[in-house]
Amino acid sequence: MTSPAPIPAQTSVVIVGGGMAGLSCAASLARSGITDVVLVEAQTLAHAKASSFGETRMFREMYSDPVLCRLAQEANRLWRKEETHAGETLRQTHGLLFYGESWNEETIEGSIPGARRVMDDQGIPYEALNAAEIAARFPLKPKAEFTGLFEPTAGAVRSDKVIAHWIRTARNAGHQLIEHSPVSSIDADGGGVRLENGHHIAADQVVVACGIWSQLLLAPLGLAPKLEIWPMLWAHYTVDPNLADRYPQWFCFQQERGDDGGLYYGFPVLSRTEDGRPRIKSGIDWAPKELRVAEPNAMSSEPPPRLVELLDHFLFNNLEGVQERVETVISPYSMTSDVNFVLDRLTPKLSLFAGGSGQSFKFAPLIGDSLARLARGEQPAVDLSCWSHQRQAVRP
DSSP: OOOOOOOOSEEEEEEEOOSHHHHHHHHHHHHTTOOOEEEEOSSSTTOTTSTTOSSOEEEOOOOSSHHHHHHHHHHHHHHHHHHHHHTSOOEEEOOEEEEEOOOSOOBTTBOHHHHHHHHHHHTOOOEEEEHHHHHHHSSBOOOTTOEEEEETTOEEEOHHHHHHHHHHHHHHTTOEEEOSOOEEEEOTTSSEEEETTSOEEEEEEEEEOOGGGHHHHHGGGTOOOOOEEEEEEEEEEEEOGGGTTTOOOEEEEOOOBTTBOOOEEEOOOOEEOTTSOEEEEEEEOOOOGGGOBSSGGGSOOSOOHHHHHHHHHHHHHHBSSEEEEEEEEEEEEEEOTTSOOEEEEEETTEEEEEOOTTTGGGGHHHHHHHHHHHHTTOOOSSOOGGGOTTSGGGOO
């Protein structure tokens, strides 16, 4: 067994964080020929307590925001290139159903009327469905007044395969991906980092991509954007094998009622339990205000019983064939008040991605490419001013 390489004292780029953003940045730097890169992760790469953990994420172009819709189209173009680099399929196209209530208010995932307007404007194909058509096509139980939009070109990113591909790409380029190495501070000029073990790494560029923990590193520099940490619940449920090939990827819009935020999502059967039973992933797309925190380490890591109860109630009453909840997970989402990301250069030597808001994995190749360009002293290839760290929504 070979000993790990010593941590260098000097490198071209230090990436802080080994989740989606840090690893996609490392892979992009590797493909641009930059091999002198050190990525440091406080725990393990894409670990279970971070937001990049899991086997699936959605990809889509169905947005109520025309800017995000265009950026999603650019991300999908880069996903196709990513699959060429990987030599394997990283996404599964099976469509996405938006369904539920239609009202004149945008949620953190948009709205059915808003998405329809944007897709009409940008020429994105979709099918409009009523409640009877939804019930006939899928094992769902929509209320009579529900309407739906089905985007046939959407689907699921196999995030576990993607993470493994980026790790291989970075390591094959000679990057050092160092686990169990928390960063204690970033140099005042952004020109390096100090690890908790006292080791200092000087760098030409530093990329901070450690999700909710970026606040702790950037606050002493006066550069932390305004974020909240939301504990977001998701779970796996076993389903009737006779219905296993009929479940769609879906997002259900309902107005808030009492402590039920009304927004739920789910995936088709993409995996099975160890004993071979088909399962679906489903989750809640809100967090009660009393559970939202500003301090990353203050977030509860245990699934709140009331949220579990609400998710169970929705699944067992609104889908056919749901049998048993077999895994329950809390993921930390870093949320901006406008539910948009922060991806920007903070100083000449320091760049940041934060505020993933649970939506960032679908944009991963664009995020990685843009961070890599900033680390090379360039500008992103597309206009990302909507993700500026200077916009009002994220100013402290």
